[in-house]
Amino acid sequence: MERKISEKVYYIGVNDRTTHRFEGLWPIPAGVSYNSYLALGSEKAAIIDGVEVSHSLDQIASIRRILGDRKPDYLVINHMEPDHSGSIAILRSAFPDITIVGNAQTISMVNGYYGVDTNTLTVKDGESLSLGGGSSLQFLLTPMVHWPETMVTLFAEEKTLFTGDAFGCYGALNGGVVDTEMDVEGYFPEMVRYYANIVGRYGRFVQKAMTRLADVEFDTVCPTHGPIWREHFPRVADIYDKLSRYEPLDEGATVIYGSMYGNTARMAEAAAQGIAEAGVKNIAVHDLSSSNLSYIIADLFRHRHILLAAPTYSDGLFPPMGEVIDAINLRGLSNRRVALIGSHTWAPKGIKSMSEALSAGSLELVAEPLSIKQAPGTDELAACRALGRHLVGAEC
Numbered sequence: 250m251e252r253k254i255s256e257k258v259y260y261i262g263v264n265d266r267t268t269h270r271f272e273g274l275w276p277i278p279a280g281v282s283y284n285s286y287l288a289l290g291s292e293k294a295a296i297i298d299g300v301e302v303s304h305s306l307d308q309i310a311s312i313r314r315i316l317g318d319r320k321p322d323y324l325v326i327n328h329m330e331p332d333h334s335g336s337i338a339i340l341r342s343a344f345p346d347i348t349i350v351g352n353a354q355t356i357s358m359v360n361g362y363y364g365v366d367t368n369t370l371t372v373k374d375g376e377s378l379s380l381g382g383g384s385s386l387q388f389l390l391t392p393m394v395h396w397p398e399t400m401v402t403l404f405a406e407e408k409t410l411f412t413g414d415a416f417g418c419y420g421a422l423n424g425g426v427v428d429t430e431m432d433v434e435g436y437f438p439e440m441v442r443y444y445a446n447i448v449g450r451y452g453r454f455v456q457k458a459m460t461r462l463a464d465v466e467f468d469t470v471c472p473t474h475g476p477i478w479r480e481h482f483p484r485v486a487d488i489y490d491k492l493s494r495y496e497p498l499d500e501g502a503t504v505i506y507g508s509m510y511g512n513t514a515r516m517a518e519a520a521a522q523g524i525a526e527a528g529v530k531n532i533a534v535h536d537l538s539s540s541n542l543s544y545i546i547a548d549l550f551r552h553r554h555i556l557l558a559a560p561t562y563s564d565g566l567f568p569p570m571g572e573v574i575d576a577i578n579l580r581g582l583s584n585r586r587v588a589l590i591g592s593h594t595w596a597p598k599g600i601k602s603m604s605e606a607l608s609a610g611s612l613e614l615v616a617e618p619l620s621i622k623q624a625p626g627t628d629e630l631a632a633c634r635a636l637g638r639h640l641v642g643a644e645c
């Protein structure tokens with residue numbers, strides 16, 4: 250449902266509370282919003298970004314309620330991932346004369362995805378498009394936040410920046426759309442999970458974009474997911490800055506274990522106790538049989554310390570732990586202290602695979618991996634506790 254958010258800008262996005270997994274991968278129990286906007290000048294009206302295809306008619310209905318008999322002139326595409334671009338072909342059908350505006354990579358993707366290659370306008374970095382009456386949109390290319398074609402659009406007259414995925418988060422909008430009219434606290438954990446899951450690999454590009462935007466004057470940030478930021482933008486920018494520098498948000502610890510029959514679980518629990526004994530209060534413990542990878546990745550980005558524990562399985566790495574390590578390496582996570590615990594019945598192959606897979610990435614171990622044969626006894630559990638204390642910097 251549309252909402253006026255400033256003199257010349259309307260929110261025309263939608264909520265999705267029925268998709269179970271974003272990108273077919275990541276759970277979204279609180280839903281997600283696909284934000285779209287309408288920017289008005291005295292002569293021209295521009296839609297900024299589309300929505301996911303199954304919500305196209307809602308977006309079109311909002312546009313018609315705002316514009317009446319007037320037709321939108323431009324569809325500006327900041328980002329081509331289909332959660333936003335899905336409505337392009339339907340928007341073109343509803344408004345045949347609309348001009349699709351994007352940079353060269355965008356326009357190529359519009360054709361590749363939707364077979365649309367007419368009435369397009371290719372813009373370059375820094376170029377502006379007049380909406381009449383002194384209003385104009387300026388386009389700033391911010392590649393790889395999160396795809397190569399991503400850009401942001403500045404409506405300088407309204408001090409409003411349309412940022413695509415940047416500064417977005419999971420979570421549908423529950424009535425309010427601007428942060429000043431909402432309790433936004435619950436969106437912040439979902440921001441960390443969204444960033445870590447979706448954009449986490451592209452930290453250096455996010456940093457580049459943030460540097461570029463540092464000199465741009467705006468007071469309203471309109472991302473494609475989650476609340477519109479005004480009052481809380483400094484906190485949002487700080488979170489995005491730290492995450493994209495791979496700096497932890499706090500000095501907590503994430504303990505992740507896989508266990509078939511409980512022995513590795515006991516070792517991980519002992520290590521978590523050691524971490525707590527050292528004074529760390531913020532500890533997340535994930536059992537790989539029940540925790541979804543999405544939440545694990547978020548905690549890995551959030552906390553300074555990581556402990557991984559897994560048994561040998563079929564002469565190698567316990568498969569779900571392989572997924573965790575792949576997720577770490579894929580995103581180039583760094584600036585973390587890491588410790589490993591393995592268990593085995595006759596050959597310590599799992600710990601070796603875990604250690605090799607991790608050292609191929611960007612993380613360093615704080616101690617020799619600890620591998621325990623068969624069931625842990627009192628001494629072995631004490632060693633796990635000591636490793637937990639050492640991980641967070643306490644004397645063993």
Ligand code: FEO
Pocket residue numbers: 328330332333395396414473474
């Ligand atoms: Fe929300 Fe990268 O799309």
